[in-house]
Amino acid sequence: MLDEGAVSAGQGHRRTVAGRYQLLSALGTGGMGTVWRAYDQVLHREVAVKEVKAPDDLAASEVERMHARLEREAWAAARICHPNVVTVYDVAKEDERPWIVMELIRGSSMADLLKAEGALSPQRAAHVGVEVLAALRAAHAAGVLHRDVKPANVLMAHDGRVVLTDFGIATLEGTSGLTMAGEMVGSPEFLAPERALGQALGPASDLWSLGILLYAAVEGRSPFRQTTPLVTLRAIVEEDLPPARQAGSLASVIEGLLQKNPEERLAAEQTHRKLCAIRDGRTTGVTAHPATSQVTTPIIGSPVAPRPDRRRRRTAVLGVSAVALLLVGGGLTYRAANGDGQESTAAPEKSEPSRSSGSVEVSVSGERSAYQGSCPPYNENAPTFTATFTVDRTPAVVSYRWVTDKDSLIDDEWQTLPFAAGDATTKSKSLDFSTYYGESFRTLIGVEVRKPQAVRSDSELLVIECDEG
Template sequence: MSEEPGSERVIADRYRLLSPLGEGGMGTVWRARDELLHREVAVKEVRAPAGLPASEVERMYARLEREAWAAARVANRNVVTVYDVASEGGRPWIVMELIRGVSLADQLEAEGTLSPQRAAHIGAEVLAALRAAHSAGVLHRDVKPGNVLMSNDGRVVLTDFGIAMVEGSSALTMTGEVIGSPEFLAPERALGRTPGPESDLWSLGVLLYAAVEGNSPFRQNTPLSTLRAIVDEELPPPHRAGPLAGVIEGLLRKDPAERLSADRAEQDLRLIGAGGTPRADTPPATPYTPT
């Protein structure tokens, strides 16, 4: 990492870090300037926890590179665009388009629950991103409000493919390791079974439930009890979902083969988002083909 007197840090002799956009336990996302193309970008930095064995650090960096690879395979306005993977200090830095706005998680915390119509619009946009990803052989595996960005220009953007699993690639996780946010995991993933696109649809259902109800349906006091509830407990009926209730219940069926299809879910979400009400019939179950 180079640094000039009186200036910000520069990554790979090209990306000048200006200010942090967000920070978590795994690292920081920076607002930066591409000195070559003279545009602002977002740069994702991941910091390995102190004392982490070298093999684990390598796995973390490999997962970071996987994020860039997975997201770059998906061309869709609802998926954050990856520009570059820079190398600095022996680790990768992901360079992405800069989304000006807030996460859905921040919006829910600041403003409270959403109306069914607004939640349906956001859900339809996230589902469009997921369908594009699934068509490219990519599972997101961590769909949650914190990974949905609400852009100031009205775009809804799905980001953070850092734990995405790409069809045909080798697993980067240890046997038995749970990846993703527990309360958004599908039952088949909680049971250690091979996930498919339906697993992302379940997570979208949890996101929609949380958006209108104010809490995720299966959250418990500990991750283990949360996973047990996901597998064993019935869905608490939503009370504020209105016309969105059928879509939520359809996406949150325990058996992935019985889950609402992506086609039908997006059709209903678009209709609700436009102020309509979907028909109440139950669509036939579609075959479940794991990736």
């Protein structure tokens, strides 16, 4: 980890962790813990020690999950043996919690460099890109997705090394996840569209973040950053990439990596060739190939739909796990373009019930529907709504979607709930808000059905009040 501008811990307070690592000074402190410069009294060398301290009011189950995530960070980094990835030496235990011990990188972060010196030249940015890409390719080959590539997690060592660090939210092949269903973690402005939509993740998702990093390197800011996380995520999903006016020959690489559809992104090998050519001052005519050719890690989640034609682009379909994009300030109405390029309100199809088509009853109930605290809500505290559908016969197919008050939509497309012959005539579907972060709001949650008949449930009140800070 980083060693530049360390904050003194005081000569009179030299704590020793696990009887071995003497804490010397704080390298950085955040809301969830501290990274320390420390001295290994066994091997007689300086190291970095990462401490995570849970808030006093955090539930015991969430504290355990936080500690498990810290250990997961160590496991992820330890899987990767590469000079562009921070080396983990040990996971020490002290006060019934883990402390990660890793190499001490003497230098500064890319984020600090951009603040101090401003935007980089395309050639220098390409050099950084080559090194970060090498780290990502090594990680992907080891079955690790980083998921949080950004300038703050790229360290620029005084010896010339570029080091990728902070695997705290990485996913590992062959292990279960530590995020709750639909939980969204990471820095919003660097998230790939498929992550914002809760869709499939793969190496291409890290390549998107690399593209954002390169854009920020030459332009001095990330391309989709907005005033709030909500608006930023919407921009990532819906908006075109602003031109990178300072990118020069790097522009084609940035554009290739920042394709909304991961299958259309520049692949790792082609990215490497182009970046090397720019770094070395050579021209390149390498053709972009889809990033899917480089997938070496199992895809996590549901498949990603092909990107709509830009000439007939419609507002992206946001599923339940991306509900944070929908419900702010009492609900946002999403509109979709029809085949003629005109907008429609996507109103439900109205039809009269008939004996031949069957009938359905739907009701909605809520749990923990009034929430106050930090956002996103932790899973066990997150507001959850359950829709119960009862059909009069089977087989049957129910077409439904979740809605809020004033007819604003949660599901832009209709969902299908099949009842096979012989099935029970009652089934349930749930919606939770464990991924929501943004402004406080209140709205009504209900379900609209269009088949086998048009019917709408009663609505339940939802209130989320996010603590500031």
